[in-house]
Amino acid sequence: MSQSIQFSTPSRTPHLLHLPNSRFHRPLTSLSFRQFPLKYTSIRASSSPDLGSSSSSQVLHSPNGTGAAKPEERSVVATAVSTDTAAIDVDTVTEAELKENGFRSTRRTKLICTIGPATCGFEQLEALAEGGMNVARLNMCHGTREWHRDVIRSVRKLNEEKGFAVAIMMDTEGSEIHMGDLGGESSAKSEDGEVWTFTVRAFDSSRPARTISVSYDGFAEDVRVGDELLVDGGMVRFEVIEKIGPDVKCLCTDPGLLLPRANLTFWRDGSLVRERNAMLPTISSKDWLDIDFGIAEGVDFIAVSFVKSAEVINHLKSYLAARSCGGDIGVIAKIESIDSLTNLEEIIIASDGAMVARGDLGAQIPLEQVPAAQQRIVKVCRALNKPVIVASQLLESMIEYPTPTRAEVADVSEAVRQRSDALMLSGESAMGQFPDKALTVLRSVSLRIERWWREEKRYESTPLQPIGSGFSDRISEEICNSAAKMANNLGVDAVFVYTKDGHMASLVSRCRPDCPIFAFTTTTSVRRRLNLQWGLIPFRLSFSEDMESNLNKTFSLLKSRGMIKSGDLVIAVSDMLQSIQVMNVP
Numbered sequence: 001m002s003q004s005i006q007f008s009t010p011s012r013t014p015h016l017l018h019l020p021n022s023r024f025h026r027p028l029t030s031l032s033f034r035q036f037p038l039k040y041t042s043i044r045a046s047s048s049p050d051l052g053s054s055s056s057s058q059v060l061h062s063p064n065g066t067g068a069a070k071p072e073e074r075s076v077v078a079t080a081v082s083t084d085t086a087a088i089d090v091d092t093v094t095e096a097e098l099k100e101n102g103f104r105s106t107r108r109t110k111l112i113c114t115i116g117p118a119t120c121g122f123e124q125l126e127a128l129a130e131g132g133m134n135v136a137r138l139n140m141c142h143g144t145r146e147w148h149r150d151v152i153r154s155v156r157k158l159n160e161e162k163g164f165a166v167a168i169m170m171d172t173e174g175s176e177i178h179m180g181d182l183g184g185e186s187s188a189k190s191e192d193g194e195v196w197t198f199t200v201r202a203f204d205s206s207r208p209a210r211t212i213s214v215s216y217d218g219f220a221e222d223v224r225v226g227d228e229l230l231v232d233g234g235m236v237r238f239e240v241i242e243k244i245g246p247d248v249k250c251l252c253t254d255p256g257l258l259l260p261r262a263n264l265t266f267w268r269d270g271s272l273v274r275e276r277n278a279m280l281p282t283i284s285s286k287d288w289l290d291i292d293f294g295i296a297e298g299v300d301f302i303a304v305s306f307v308k309s310a311e312v313i314n315h316l317k318s319y320l321a322a323r324s325c326g327g328d329i330g331v332i333a334k335i336e337s338i339d340s341l342t343n344l345e346e347i348i349i350a351s352d353g354a355m356v357a358r359g360d361l362g363a364q365i366p367l368e369q370v371p372a373a374q375q376r377i378v379k380v381c382r383a384l385n386k387p388v389i390v391a392s393q394l395l396e397s398m399i400e401y402p403t404p405t406r407a408e409v410a411d412v413s414e415a416v417r418q419r420s421d422a423l424m425l426s427g428e429s430a431m432g433q434f435p436d437k438a439l440t441v442l443r444s445v446s447l448r449i450e451r452w453w454r455e456e457k458r459y460e461s462t463p464l465q466p467i468g469s470g471f472s473d474r475i476s477e478e479i480c481n482s483a484a485k486m487a488n489n490l491g492v493d494a495v496f497v498y499t500k501d502g503h504m505a506s507l508v509s510r511c512r513p514d515c516p517i518f519a520f521t522t523t524t525s526v527r528r529r530l531n532l533q534w535g536l537i538p539f540r541l542s543f544s545e546d547m548e549s550n551l552n553k554t555f556s557l558l559k560s561r562g563m564i565k566s567g568d569l570v571i572a573v574s575d576m577l578q579s580i581q582v583m584n585v586p
């Protein structure tokens with residue numbers, strides 16, 4: 001028994017919604033939504049170095065065969081397919097997890113670890129990857145480029161040899177004012193009532209006692225006696241008591257641990273002094289050199305510190321495009337200043353994702369405003385379909401202790417409950433004593449809250465606002481919204497998404513469906529970038545425009561690996577044919 005429903009849209013070819021069988025518990029019940037007419041021509045067979053196998057690459061052609069077609073010019077579906085069924089790339093850990101727990105209960109929230117002295121060795125990185133690290137973050141504020149290059153290469157080696165898809169995020173230093181190194185020491189303790197000297201003088205290896213160098217030459221001119229100096233957003237506080245040439249004497253009023261290159265802000269009469277920071281360029285000369293380094297090393301994301309407006313993001317994107325890596329490197333805006341909150345929407349529209357950088361944000365706005373700012377940033381990112389990372393001090397006490405505080409667990413839970421895409425460890429993994437344990441805590445808390453969410457059937461009722469500008473984009477969006485809604489209503493086991501550039505997978509992820517999302521893409525770099533997004537289990541696989549063949553191929557590959565089984569109910573969507581199908585795995 002089959003039904004078909006036809007929709008007409010003004011000035012466009014009809015779109016068909018086929019309902020060949022209304023009983024979804026029958027094998028291969030299918031529902032498809034296609035934009036006709038379409039024409040696909042296979043133009044070349046290329047070999048994929050990763051797979052060592054042949055795949056066919058296809059483009060859309062206009063009816064007169066002169067070039068790529070506009071969506072409305074497409075005609076007739078015809079397709080040539082790759083028959084390679086041997087290879088599929090999937091994390092060994094994901095695979096083990098999928099087999100052990102069944103894929104329904106895999107973690108949806110992604111985990112990022114900042115790599116530092118505690119975790120830069122190959123075995124330490126491997127332990128993090130096995131513990132669930134999806135993205136390795138490198139903070140260019142610390143370490144040399146050679147040090148970062150070694151880490152990047154180790155992560156790449158891990159991916160190649162052990163099958164992980166860990167992405168690399170390079171975080172720029174930015175040109176805000178910060179302390180210098182501590183002359184080789186990993187930290188220095190400042191006690192209440194001590195007088196410390198902050199100076200623009202540089203030190204070689206030996207740092208005079210209670211002396212800290214400052215990165216910004218105009219420091220002594222800009223501060224005034226009576227100003228409050230906050231280190232790392234208030235982890236340690238000083239009051240400026242005297243200025244002597246380039247040296248600024250400060251009295252410690254809130255004791256604490258000074259960490260190398262910690263951020264410095266100064267406050268006057270209860271307000272943040274912002275004039276100087278407003279004049280500094282967002283991307284410094286050193287940052288541009290680091291960006292060139294990141295391009296050369298093939299990083300997956302560049303996180304830009306202290307973004308003030310969309311302009312700098314657009315500038316960086318043009319720079320990347322001019323170096324032919326525009327589509328390969330995602331630009332993440334760090335939201336950590338008053339300006340970035342003021343211009344939030346335009347910044348997020350321009351970026352490929354955002355980070356709630358709570359460390360510096362908490363130094364710029366009152367601490368009690370940070371949770372509301374976090375919630376707003378997460379919501380705006382979700383609405384605009386950009387992945388969002390919640391960062392800093394999630395498990396700060398685990399730098400020193402093996403168990404988190406109750407408050408930290410509650411904070412992590414809240415970020416998961418807000419359905420942010422990713423959580424990030426900073427000092428906990430970079431220089432803490434328990435990096436693996438901290439990652440385990442993130443993993444287990446995420447899993448628990450996500451399960452609670454599913455058990456409570458907390459589907460969101462507020463519809464997502466449309467975001468696509470073109471008609472074709474809107475169709476993809478509607479397909480993904482429908483797929484997610486159907487997945488929840490029908491209680492399917494998974495959504496399968498076949499996506500070349502990752503966009504369709506991100507649209508499904510945006511809906512936060514109740515089931516996991518298996519995302520198949522043809523390129524390794526897209527697979528790594530998808531690893532930042534909520535709920536996506538990314539695979540690399542050569543596939544074609546022939547959905548039947550893709551489905552059969554993925555079913556047999558995943559079944560042979562014990563990851564799915566006959567009878568599992570899945571919804572499949574594809575960005576090539578703009579289709580939805582619902583079926584039981586044969």
Ligand SMILES: Nc1ncnc2c1ncn2[C@@H]1O[C@H](COP(=O)(O)OP(=O)(O)O)[C@@H](O)[C@H]1O
Pocket residue numbers: 114115116117139141142143259260261262263426427428430431
């Ligand atoms: N590449 C590195 N080399 C040495 N130490 C690092 C590195 N990355 C991070 N750290 C240490 O971990 C701490 C927390 O990392 P992060 O939050 O990224 O830096 P920051 O707090 O300076 O912004 C840093 O203060 C620093 O002590």
Ligand SMILES: C=C(OP(=O)(O)O)C(=O)O
Pocket residue numbers: 139141171263305336356357358359360361391392426
């Ligand atoms: C992640 C942050 O940035 P950074 O570690 O560079 O200070 C932050 O400020 O929270």
